[in-house]
Amino acid sequence: MTLLEARMSSTFFRATLALAVVFVMLATTGWTAVRPDGPADARTAAVTAWLRATAGGRRLPDPDTAPAGAVARFFAALTRPQALRLTRRFPLVVGNLDGVPLALRYQANRLALVKARIDELARASGNTLTPAGRRDAGRRAARYASLLSRHRQILAFDPSGAGLAAEVLGNLTTATRVAVVVPGVDTNILTFERAGKAYSAPAGMARALYRRERAAEPGARTAVIAWADYVTPSGVGLDASTANLAEHGAVRLLALLSALPRRQRVSLFCHSYGSVLCGVAAPGLAPGQVADITVFGSPGMHVRRASQLHTTANVWAARDSGDWIEDVPHLEFAGLGHGTDPVSAKFGARVVSARGAAGHPGYFAPGTASLTNFTSIALGSYATVTCDGAPSAACTAGLA
Numbered sequence: 001m002t003l004l005e006a007r008m009s010s011t012f013f014r015a016t017l018a019l020a021v022v023f024v025m026l027a028t029t030g031w032t033a034v035r036p037d038g039p040a041d042a043r044t045a046a047v048t049a050w051l052r053a054t055a056g057g058r059r060l061p062d063p064d065t066a067p068a069g070a071v072a073r074f075f076a077a078l079t080r081p082q083a084l085r086l087t088r089r090f091p092l093v094v095g096n097l098d099g100v101p102l103a104l105r106y107q108a109n110r111l112a113l114v115k116a117r118i119d120e121l122a123r124a125s126g127n128t129l130t131p132a133g134r135r136d137a138g139r140r141a142a143r144y145a146s147l148l149s150r151h152r153q154i155l156a157f158d159p160s161g162a163g164l165a166a167e168v169l170g171n172l173t174t175a176t177r178v179a180v181v182v183p184g185v186d187t188n189i190l191t192f193e194r195a196g197k198a199y200s201a202p203a204g205m206a207r208a209l210y211r212r213e214r215a216a217e218p219g220a221r222t223a224v225i226a227w228a229d230y231v232t233p234s235g236v237g238l239d240a241s242t243a244n245l246a247e248h249g250a251v252r253l254l255a256l257l258s259a260l261p262r263r264q265r266v267s268l269f270c271h272s273y274g275s276v277l278c279g280v281a282a283p284g285l286a287p288g289q290v291a292d293i294t295v296f297g298s299p300g301m302h303v304r305r306a307s308q309l310h311t312t313a314n315v316w317a318a319r320d321s322g323d324w325i326e327d328v329p330h331l332e333f334a335g336l337g338h339g340t341d342p343v344s345a346k347f348g349a350r351v352v353s354a355r356g357a358a359g360h361p362g363y364f365a366p367g368t369a370s371l372t373n374f375t376s377i378a379l380g381s382y383a384t385v386t387c388d389g390a391p392s393a394a395c396t397a398g399l400a
Contacts, residue, residue: 063097099259187202230245240273305348
């Protein structure tokens with residue numbers, strides 16, 4: 001072994017050891033958050049009942065295996081009364097089933113939210129929970145009331161465990177451009193939206209992007225999805241250091257995308273651990289459907305180089321200078337870590353400015369370069385994208 005090889009081997013060993021130590025420390029020294037207890041798995045019970053039912057003498061599609069296209073054909077063959085009966089009887093299934101007509105999904109999730117809110121109010125006022133449990137139930141009831149307000153379009157809702165949700169802004173049926181916001185760790189039904197610093201939560205991220213799109217191009221047919229429909233890691237612990245939850249989430253994201261019309265041009269905006277999910281999902285994307293994948297505050301995309309994502313999408317990356325994620329070791333070894341830093345030159349992404357984001361949760365804050373750039377990317381206005389520390393044309397070279 002040459003002296004250079006020995007030094008390189010020693011450097012890799014030290015970096016790998018540091019990575020392992022960091023993640024073990026994060027998992028054992030209080031950085032791991034405790035996910036709040038939620039109700040039992042109501043959707044599993046609903047799916048079990050659904051699979052025993054029929055409509056018009058036909059068995060119902062399996063929610064876990066039926067492709068979105070098969071679900072769409074099944075519902076297209078139903079009469080309106082039959083579809084409405086299924087929606088009212090099985091809202092937790094219909095509201096989360098890719099391929100179901102959007103109007104029925106929105107209606108089903110409103111029904112599910114009404115019931116879930118009644119259940120949580122009962123839990124909050126009963127005597128079966130601890131004081132902390134009653135407070136948590138009250139908070140969930142308040143969150144469900146918020147999701148029911150102002151004609152909101154809830155695309156997915158599951159109250160089981162910590163809770164999952166997805167929301168649509170704009171008209172998803174007529175949109176020609178669709179942005180999907182994929183959040184990271186500690187995302188659940190209680191953190192889906194926030195009163196203070198709204199832009200730091202998935203619903204607020206989506207609203208900020210949708211507003212900027214509407215302001216930039218009022219006539220554009222756009223929609224934005226706040227997609228918190230996967231189980232995220234609890235805190236920056238061991239789950240956050242592996243791709244296990246990202247792999248499960250990627251299956252759900254690909255199912256969502258498969259239900260969107262192929263004529264729509266989709267952009268993915270993936271924050272923090274959400275960028276790991278988007279990296280895992282990238283090879284499974286339908287060619288040409290997803291135009292752009294933008295990662296920000298990213299610990300890595302579970303690959304060494306952008307080319308290894310095997311996608312036709314443009315890959316963009318951003319990181320604020322004050323984001324603590326910069327200090328996480330960007331390595332992958334024995335299943336720990338998520339690979340190369342996406343903003344590094346060797347990764348090969350198009351790196352854009354995030355000036356003004358002020359840390360890990362601030363990329364959608366008003367007035368930030370990141371929000372301006374994300375808006376340009378979502379609209380396909382690549383000429384207005386601002387690169388990070390380079391001439392404006394550097395990160396948009398080769399794009400129309």
